[in-house]
Amino acid sequence: MTTHDRYGNDVLSGERRGATAPDPRAVEAARDLVIEHTVSEWCGAIVGLSGGFVELEDWRGTVRSFPVTDGFLIDGERVTLVPPQRQPPAGRARTASGSFAVAEQRARTALPSRIFVEGRHDAELVEKVWGDDLRIEGVVVEYLAGVDNLAEVLDAFQPSRERRVGVLVDHLVPRSKESRLAEQIMAGRHGAHVLIVGHPYVDVWQSVKPQRLGLDAWPSVPRTMEWKHGICEAFGWPHEDQADIARAWQRILGRVRSFHDLEPSLLGRVEQLIDFVTE
Numbered sequence: 376m377t378t379h380d381r382y383g384n385d386v387l388s389g390e391r392r393g394a395t396a397p398d399p400r401a402v403e404a405a406r407d408l409v410i411e412h413t414v415s416e417w418c419g420a421i422v423g424l425s426g427g428f429v430e431l432e433d434w435r436g437t438v439r440s441f442p443v444t445d446g447f448l449i450d451g452e453r454v455t456l457v458p459p460q461r462q463p464p465a466g467r468a469r470t471a472s473g474s475f476a477v478a479e480q481r482a483r484t485a486l487p488s489r490i491f492v493e494g495r496h497d498a499e500l501v502e503k504v505w506g507d508d509l510r511i512e513g514v515v516v517e518y519l520a521g522v523d524n525l526a527e528v529l530d531a532f533q534p535s536r537e538r539r540v541g542v543l544v545d546h547l548v549p550r551s552k553e554s555r556l557a558e559q560i561m562a563g564r565h566g567a568h569v570l571i572v573g574h575p576y577v578d579v580w581q582s583v584k585p586q587r588l589g590l591d592a593w594p595s596v597p598r599t600m601e602w603k604h605g606i607c608e609a610f611g612w613p614h615e616d617q618a619d620i621a622r623a624w625q626r627i628l629g630r631v632r633s634f635h636d637l638e639p640s641l642l643g644r645v646e647q648l649i650d651f652v653t654e
Contacts, residue, residue, distance in 0.1 A: 399453040403460065404429055404443065407632060409589050410454070413446035415439075418589045420630065429456060434588040435611050436626060486513045488539040488652035491528065494518050496624050497543060497579045504634055505645060512653050522553055525571075526560060534568035541648030547573025570651045572644040577602045580627055582641035587630040 402408070404424050410431065411418040417439055419431030428440040443456050490509075492498050498518045502509075509516065519525055522544050534540045547553050557571040576582055577596075580603070585593050596605030603623070607614035612623050634642055 399446070399455045401457050402449065402454040403458070404456040405459050407587075407630065409449075409586055410456075411448040412441050413448055413453070415441075417441070420587070420589060424458065434590060485515045486652065487537055488514070488541075489532070490514060490516045490541045490543065490648050490652055491525070492516060492518050492543045493522050493545050493579075494520065496628075497545070499624075499628060500579055500582070500631065500637075501543075501645060503628065503631055504637065505649070508649065512649065514649060514652055522556060525556065526563075529560065529565045529569065534565050536568060538568070539652045539654070540565075540569045541652045542569065542571040543644060543648060544571060544573035545579055546575065546577050547571075548575050570648065572647055574638070574641045574644055576638075576640075579641070580606065580624065582638045583627055583631055584636055584638060587636050588627065 402410075404421055406421055406424075408421045409419065410421065412431065417431060417433065419433040419437075419439070421429055422432045422438060423430035423440075424443070427443055429443050430438050430440050432438045447454050447456060490501075492501060495518055498516050501516050519528060522542075525542060529540065532538070532540060542557075544553050544557060547557060553573065557573070560566060560569060561571060574582055581593050585591060594606060594609035596602050596609070600608075603620050604614045607619065607623050610623070612626070613619040614623065630636065
């Protein structure tokens with residue numbers, strides 16, 4: 376008896392004959408672009424490109440070189456690296472914060488108003504991204520060495536309509552110590568001339584997008600461990616003393632080139648403070 380095989384010899388044979396894999400997208404090998412080497416699965420930011428090799432630095436600070444002709448991935452997509460093209464600037468230049476740059480503009484005399492941030496790292500991050508804007512506006516950023524000192528600092532500063540104070544607070548979330556302190560101050564005698572805003576992160580380090588370090592997310596740190604020490608431990612970085620912590624922060628800060636590298640929850644708050652003290 377003859378039977379008819381309605382599926383044929385290979386149900387995928389026709390699809391195989393007609394299907395062709397798309398060519399990988401060409402991407403410029405720009406510095407700090409985070410990519411993954413397909414063979415070794417090494418993930419890192421581009422820190423060098425010469426002699427047909429691309430250098431990738433991972434989140435531990437280790438650098439490896441790979442032929443530019445190898446395969447690479449960006450967010451799981453296959454790409455081909457090409458040398459970056461030098462192009463003349465189009466239109467007006469922008470600052471790291473995204474504002475239009477003002478050519479040959481001297482810094483203004485400092486305004487009597489101030490922006491206070493919790494610590495040195497917060498101040499360094501704000502300076503790196505918004506420094507050009509702040510100098511043009513005449514805004515000085517100072518750090519508090521901890522939000523617990525805020526009430527005392529405000530009593531000494533004596534905010535007024537002409538001497539406004541904007542404050543950026545870490546971990547400003549409902550029912551936190553920081554939120555209770557902020558509510559008390561805003562309801563007190565300085566509240567009319569003070570604006571306290573914050574981001575939800577335990578520390579300003581977390582406001583840097585983890586992808587800038589070649590990560591999908593920041594490591595989770597147990598509550599029993601000091602957060603910065605826990606992050607350094609997760610990364611395999613030294614964290615014996617404050618000098619180690621400072622070097623770790625400089626590694627992270629070095630990954631920040633512009634506002635694109637920061638989380639929106641920080642960006643909006645800093646812009647809000649600048650508007651408040653320059654109003």
